Amino acid sequence: MDNQRQQAAASFKAFMLKNSTKSNLNLYDHLARVLTKVMDERPENVVDVIEDVSRDVKRELLQNNQSTLRDVPLSAAAQLLAEQQRLLFSREDVDQEDELVETALPNVSETGFYLEQAGVGLGREEMQRIFLAFKQLVDCRPLQRCQLWGKILGTESNYLVAECEYRDGEEEEQGPEETPEDEEREAEIQDEDEENEVVEVADALPQSTYKPPPVVPKEANHTGVNKYVYYVCTEPGLPWVKLPSVTPAQINVARQIRKFFTGRLDAPVISYPPFPGNEANYLRAQIARISAGTHVSPLGFYQFGEEEGDEEDDAPRDSYEENPDFEGIPVTEMAESLSTWVHHVQHVLQQGRCTWVNLSVKPEDEFDEEGDEEEKEEPDEPEPEVGPPLLTPVSEDAELFNTPSWSSRMSSTLTSQYAVAVLRSNLWPGAHAYACGKKFGNIYIGWGMKFAGEGYSPSLPLTPQNEYPSGPEITEALDPTLEEEQALKAALEEQQAAQEEMEDMEEEEEEEDDD
Incomplete structure (x- = not known):
């Protein structure tokens, strides 16, 4: 009988230790935790609240692994800004005369x-x-x-x-500001100088006539x-x-x-x-x-x-x-x-x-040293804006x-x-x-933008310029036909024969003169 009781107890304990397929908990450990909680807290009318105690024990074991809450940053942007603005409210000792x-x-x-x-x-x-x-x-x-x-x-x-x-x-002292236009102009001048050095060594190449505004x-x-x-x-x-x-x-x-x-x-x-x-x-x-x-x-x-008021009326x-x-x-x-x-x-x-400002007026440095200012044609004066x-x-x-x-x-x-x-x-x-x-x-x-009406159309890119002027000296000709090639060949042969005949006649005349 004792062996049967021990086997039955071991079998029942094994049954109680079996984990649930839903919560992965077993009854044996759950009852042990419930009894431990009852002994620690000793609530009144425990028989009436045993279900609540069991529910609380299960709730304490649950872990929320799907939380969507973000981690609290160590230092929020508002906190950093508040620390910087705190210096604004610090009072300095100022003399009344300075005030x-x-x-x-x-x-x-x-x-x-x-x-x-x-x-x-x-x-x-x-x-x-x-x-x-x-x-x-x-x-x-x-x-x-x-x-x-x-x-x-x-x-x-x-x-x-x-x-x-x-x-x-x-x-405050401020160094000369170099604008992007100045940088581009310096780069263009440097490129032109390099091209001129190459031209002096090699054959003359066509020069661009474009002048930037x-x-x-x-x-x-x-x-x-x-x-x-x-x-x-x-x-x-x-x-x-x-x-x-x-x-x-x-x-x-x-x-x-x-x-x-x-x-x-x-x-x-x-x-x-x-x-x-x-x-x-x-x-x-x-x-x-x-x-x-x-x-x-x-x-x-x-x-x-x-x-x-003493100045001229036309002066702004x-x-x-x-x-x-x-x-x-x-x-x-x-x-x-x-x-x-x-x-x-x-x-x-x-x-x-x-x-x-009148951009057509050139500085004195751009005139030739020979003093041919009068010979240069003066451009039409633009109307002042x-x-x-x-x-x-x-x-x-x-x-x-x-x-x-x-x-x-x-x-x-x-x-x-x-x-x-x-x-x-x-x-x-x-x-x-x-x-x-x-x-x-x-x-x-x-927002720093001007009123543009109901719609806004951005600027379109400029029309691409021609790469070179089209002319007969650079235009590619069509290939001649077979008849045209034969006619050209015959004409060249006749021209060569006539030239040889003229040379023979000149030689005969020279021989007669020698005799």
Whole structure:
């Protein structure tokens, strides 16, 4: 009997140790865990909760191997940005005398208040961070003037743009910028020199008659499109980066392409026509175009200086000064009439400059040393390009695709005595201007692209040029037929026979003369 009981117990234990095909658990181990949990916890009315205890034991053994939750990164991008922006809120010990000195730090909070009234802006929290970032910029560089230009959106990150002006004689030293056109021209000159060296040794080869068009020189600093210096950063607290000067070629190509910004200044600009530079140059070109088309001020806030008035009337005026007698224009009048707003940034000509330059005039170095200047034919003088002068009312701006250039309104019609006049550009979506009494401001918040109507057609490639002029001396002739070859052969034989006969006659005459 004992042997039978032991065999039955061993058989039942083996049955209890058999794993389930669903959960891969066995009853023996499960009961052992349940009893262990009951002994450890000793719950009341254990007989009533034994099923829940069994369920909890099974749940603790389950492992979720199909979790779709991502691992928490060790340091999130927001945390890294917060650590960098934390330095903006650190207060430095500043003497009271230094605080009373005039500073280039703009009142961004006031600008944000008026923009908020106009329904435009970046929010109070972001404007406060921008204000602290501007303080960091002003403390690090010798700036005379600094203001918030706007924010250009990008696919990866955005650009905060600061428009600055250096103090006299304290501009940062910057080496000569070599544009892609200069590099290409140097490469062409080097190739021509190498070809000329080869020609001197070998036979004369045909020379190309193509002459590249003259390169339009860029405007000097503090003039035209390079009047101001621009700094950008992707987030408040990150380093400010100075944008390079803009060239006419970059402005002209930027007018023909449409590209979203990525947020990386070193990103290449892949387009047709090819853009001469990277995204930093493209950003600078778009800033110049937007400033020339959307920066406006109330009529009478600026005036031309007395020195400007003494000059000839035909000379374009490129400078102005604030009018101390300006009393402001009523908000209702500025919201109803576009003639009360004027442009205070020079217009960018089709040449890519604010001031036209005559490219047909050659420098003195290009004339021959023999002094044959009078013998050379002077080319026809091109007609100078003239744009709208400074302080031109925006009411004279032309429409584009049957769309008016500007839209004006009041910030509030309920409290008109405290309202702000708002002007919105339809040609550059995102450009706004406000005016209230003697205060006004401009800001741009957008993608940096001009309104192009309902559809946009990119520029088509140019027609391929002929490789060589077609003429009889280089045109391949058709092969002659058999009859033509036989006729030519017979004609050559007759010509040869006649020539031999003439030679024989000449020899006979010479012999007769000798006799």
